[in-house]
Amino acid sequence: MAKFVTIGERLSTTAPAVNKAFMERDPEPILKRAKQQLDAGAVYLDVNIGPADGYGEDLMKWAVQLLQSEFDNVPLALDTSNKAAIEAGISVYNRSKGKPIVNSADAAGRIENIDLAAANDAIVIALCNGEGIAADNDERMGYLTMLLERGLEHGMAETDMWFDPLFLVVKGMQDKQMEVLEFIKMISDMGLNSTGGLSNNSNGMPKNIRPIMDSALVAMAMMNGLTSAIVNPNDLRLMETIKSCDVFKGNTLYADSYLEL
Amino acid sequence: MPFNRKPQKFNASIKEVTIGCGEKAVTLGGENVYPFYSFDGEITNAPKVAVEISDMGVPEVAGLKAYYEGCSTMAEIAKRASEMEGADFVCLRLEGGDPNGANKSVDELIAVVKEVADAIDVPLAVEGCKNVEKDGELLPKVAEALQGKNALILSAREEDYKSVGAAAGLAYDQKVGAESAVDINLAKQLNVVTTQLGVKPESIVMNVGSAAVGYGYEYVVSTMDRIKAAALSQSDAMLQMPIITPVSSETWNVKESMASEEDMPEWGPVEERAISMEIMTAAADLACGSDAVILMHPQSVATISKMIKELV
Numbered sequence: 422m423a424k425f426v427t428i429g430e431r432l433s434t435t436a437p438a439v440n441k442a443f444m445e446r447d448p449e450p451i452l453k454r455a456k457q458q459l460d461a462g463a464v465y466l467d468v469n470i471g472p473a474d475g476y477g478e479d480l481m482k483w484a485v486q487l488l489q490s491e492f493d494n495v496p497l498a499l500d501t502s503n504k505a506a507i508e509a510g511i512s513v514y515n516r517s518k519g520k521p522i523v524n525s526a527d528a529a530g531r532i533e534n535i536d537l538a539a540a541n542d543a544i545v546i547a548l549c550n551g552e553g554i555a556a557d558n559d560e561r562m563g564y565l566t567m568l569l570e571r572g573l574e575h576g577m578a579e580t581d582m583w584f585d586p587l588f589l590v591v592k593g594m595q596d597k598q599m600e601v602l603e604f605i606k607m608i609s610d611m612g613l614n615s616t617g618g619l620s621n622n623s624n625g626m627p628k629n630i631r632p633i634m635d636s637a638l639v640a641m642a643m644m645n646g647l648t649s650a651i652v653n654p655n656d657l658r659l660m661e662t663i664k665s666c667d668v669f670k671g672n673t674l675y676a677d678s679y680l681e682l
Numbered sequence: 683m684p685f686n687r688k689p690q691k692f693n694a695s696i697k698e699v700t701i702g703c704g705e706k707a708v709t710l711g712g713e714n715v716y717p718f719y720s721f722d723g724e725i726t727n728a729p730k731v732a733v734e735i736s737d738m739g740v741p742e743v744a745g746l747k748a749y750y751e752g753c754s755t756m757a758e759i760a761k762r763a764s765e766m767e768g769a770d771f772v773c774l775r776l777e778g779g780d781p782n783g784a785n786k787s788v789d790e791l792i793a794v795v796k797e798v799a800d801a802i803d804v805p806l807a808v809e810g811c812k813n814v815e816k817d818g819e820l821l822p823k824v825a826e827a828l829q830g831k832n833a834l835i836l837s838a839r840e841e842d843y844k845s846v847g848a849a850a851g852l853a854y855d856q857k858v859g860a861e862s863a864v865d866i867n868l869a870k871q872l873n874v875v876t877t878q879l880g881v882k883p884e885s886i887v888m889n890v891g892s893a894a895v896g897y898g899y900e901y902v903v904s905t906m907d908r909i910k911a912a913a914l915s916q917s918d919a920m921l922q923m924p925i926i927t928p929v930s931s932e933t934w935n936v937k938e939s940m941a942s943e944e945d946m947p948e949w950g951p952v953e954e955r956a957i958s959m960e961i962m963t964a965a966a967d968l969a970c971g972s973d974a975v976i977l978m979h980p981q982s983v984a985t986i987s988k989m990i991k992e993l994v
Contacts, residue, residue, distance in 0.1 A: 424916065674912045674921065676870035678878075682920065 424672045425663050426649035428498050428522070428616065429455075429463035432484075434471035443470055446483055452491055459492060462664070462682075463654035467524060468510075469500035477506030485510045498522035498546070498651075504537055511541045520544050524651075525585065527551065528564035532571060535582075539575035546616055547572070548585045549604070558604050561586065565608070583649060584608050585617040590624045591634065598622070598638075602645050609646020616649035636662040643670065689722040691715065694917035696910075696973065698727065699887050699924050701771060701834045701857055702805025708770045710887060710973040711924030716910060717971045718993045728994040730770040730974040731987050732807055733763040734930050737778040737786065737794045741934070741978075745953055749980045756794050757801035764802040766980050768987025771805040773836075773976045774798050775931065779811035779820055788820050792827050799831055807834035807859075807976070809928065818842040822849030825856045834926070837861030837889050840868060843876055851881030859926065864891035864901045866908050873920045886923045887974075894933040895963045906970035927967045930978035933959040957981050965989060 431454050434440040442450040455466055468484050470477060481499060488495055496519030499510045507523055514521045525546035526534035538545035547568040549561040565584055572582045586604045589597050608615045622638050623631040636658050639650060643666040654660055664680055667673045676682075695714035700707050712726030719725075740750045740759060749766075753759045763772050776791050778784040799806055808824050810817035822845055825835050835850035837859035851858040860876055862868040869890045877883055890909060893899045906925065912918040933939055939956035941949065949955055960982040964975040968990065977983050 673916065674870055674908070674918055675867050676874055676920065677867070678871055678874040681878075682874065 422670060422672045423648070424464075425643060425647075425667050426464045426616070427462065427654055427660070427663065428465040428467050428649060428651045429458035429461075429654045430467050430469075430618070430620075430651050431458055431653060431655070432466060433469035433500075435469070440471070443480060443484070446480075448487055451484065451487060455488055455492060455495070458654045459495065461654040461657075462660050465496045465498050465519065465522060467498040467500050467651060469524075470503075470506065472502050473506055474503065477501060477503035478509035481506040481510035482513050485513050489515050494518045496521070498524045500524040502531070504534065507534070507537060508541065511543060520581070522546060522583070526568065528567050532568070535568060535571045535577070536575050538581070539572060539577045544581045544583060545572070545577070546583050546585050548587060550587055554587060554589070558600055558607065561604050562607065569613075579612075580614055583614045583616040586615065588617050588619050588621040588638070591622050592625045602641055605642050605647050606645040609648075614648045615646065616651060617647075619650040619652055632656050632658040635659050639663055640666055643667075690719070691723050692914040692917075694914050694922065695726075696913060696924050697884055697922045699857055699884060701807065701832060701887075703830075703832050704803075706771075706804045707832070708805050708974075710926065711922075713973075714914065716914070717969055720994055725994050727973075728990050729968050729972060731768055731983055731990070732771045732773040732926075732974060732976040733766050733769045733983055734773045734775055734809075734928070734976050734978045735759050735763045735798070736775045737791060738784065743953055743956070743979070745957075745979055745981065756797045760798040760801045764804045766983050768983045769804070770974075770987075771807060772798070772802055773807040773809055773928075775809040776811050776820065776824075779816050780813050781816055782813070783811075788816075788823055791820060792823050795824050795827050799828055799833070805833070806831060807836055807926075809836040809931075809976075814839065814841045818845050821846045822853075825850040825854040828856060829854050832856065834859055834887060836926075836928075838872070838876060840872060843872060844879065847876045847879050847881055851876065851885050852879065855885075857885050857887055859887050859889050860923070861889040862891060864893070864898075864905050866890070866905050869905070869909060870912075870918070870920050873923060877920070883919065883923065888923045888925045889927065890925055892927045892929065892932050892963070892967065894936045894938075894959055895966055896938075897932075897936060899963070899966065903966070903970050906967070906972065910971040924973035925971055926974040926976065927964075927972040928976040929964045929967060930960055930976060930982075933963050934978065961985050 470480050494515040494517045499507045511521050522544040523538040527548040529551040549564045555561040586601050620635050623634040668675045692714050696711035698709050698712040700709045708730050709727045715722040778786040779791050810821050834857040838846040839861045850856040860872040909921050913921040939959050957979050964986045
């Protein structure tokens with residue numbers, strides 16, 4: 422089995438400092454956050470530029486070139502609802518360390534991002550939802566099937582479609598948590614890859630609690646076959662848990678210094 | 683349905699480590715397929731054969747005495763060894779340094795190292811006496827004495843990787859052998875801590891332990907198998923160093939190689955048995971993933987190098 426793929430989530434317009442740096446094309450804060458995440462063991466970096474209407478193409482190109490030239494062609498997830506920006510990013514993207522990830526497609530308004538990924542030989546994160554959150558796993562599976570067929574029709578390898586079960590917030594949806602975990606198992610049993618915004622589960626919880634909840638959930642999800650997650654790699658407890666689970670799963674060979682690798 | 687051949691190729695490969703200088707330098711590793719799976723992809727550098735000589739002189743074995751006939755100095759022995767058919771490089775074993783044996787002084791041994799290095803034009807590996815304390819003192823001096831030769835220093839172990847690794851890999855720019863005893867987790871750990879010292883991964887060769895066939899050898903098989911699998915299929919950068927396996931130091935001391943013909947008439951001539959043990963063990967090591975083996979007898983060296991040539 423391959424090692425768990427962490428996608429660092431800290432380059433996002435939702436962070437005011439990052440947003441400002443994106444708007445001003447100021448490399449410093451971007452590179453600093455990228456380095457922190459890579460030093461902590463992130464495999465991919467997510468680049469969330471928001472909708473970026475009118476300037477997304479220029480901004481995504483700038484960000485891709487900035488990050489890949491500074492960090493040895495680090496693989497990136499291009500995260501925006503702006504399709505032209507994703508295509509512009511891919512046009513300057515170097516694949517030597519991994520295919521670009523299109524973040525994301527769903528079974529409703531963003532299904533065409535599957536076609537976009539297929540046309541550009543990219544990986545796509547495919548959210549198993551339509552309009553609103555799926556009511557149960559039957560509905561999730563319906564969306565997954567729809568997305569999978571769309572990808573296969575367009576010539577994608579099924580391993581390039583990373584299905585997102587949609588992690589749900591515990592505060593308010595505690596009764597749905599096991600259902601999400603069971604869906605991860607269903608994805609895994611089909612031989613497919615999965616990923617998702619894991620920390621959504623702990624939204625609204627006190628800061629000191631979130632790493633504990635995230636770590637517990639990632640362990641349970643990896644047990645059920647989760648192959649990747651969009652995470653904060655600077656959460657030490659979470660990264661230690663992921664590395665330890667990779668050992669238990671045989672994804673990496675144990676050595677006393679395994680946490681330093 | 684027609685047979686569709688699917689080559690098993692990996693994106694990762696074993697790192698290349700070059701020993702020696704100039705035309706006769708040898709490169710270990712580089713492959714991105716399993717051992718001898720040349721049908722899956724090109725094997726960049728064929729496995730290599732080193733000839734072992736000892737500071738204690740030529741062992742009392744008729745075939746060896748005959749091969750080294752007329753050699754009275756270490757320089758002459760080394761030169762003859764380097765000319766052996768099928769040999770790629772020479773490995774000098776400083777077994778005389780063992781405090782429980784001849785207990786030669788470090789200075790005395792360094793003189794031998796220099797004499798051997800000056801006598802040959804093939805790459806040189808130097809193996810310590812296996813006593814951790816003595817090797818910790820001796821091997822850094824060996825690394826110093828061989829400056830500019832790009833030699834392989836065997837070995838840095840868990841107990842002395844700091845002194846040996848730092849001297850060989852950092853101060854004197856030699857290649858470092860990282861030795862563990864059939865323990866895959868320790869093999870990886872040694873590579874981690876040695877690189878954390880600042881030694882380049884491209885300067886490390888692993889000796890992951892060995893045994894003579896029939897003497898717990900299955901553990902050697904599974905260790906090497908798992909290392910190659912992790913290196914190639916999991917792209918584990920801390921296990922992508924090439925492997926060198928000392929064979930003769932294991933196989934010439936087991937009863938099949940030592941029991942006299944008088945005691946064991948049904949086993950046949952003792953030297954033939956010892957050569958068989960050496961060849962069988964070396965062939966198995968190579969099939970499990972060794973990128974180099976260290977042998978002693980000219981017949982073993984010729985046979986194994988021929989086997990490599992036929993298979994790669």
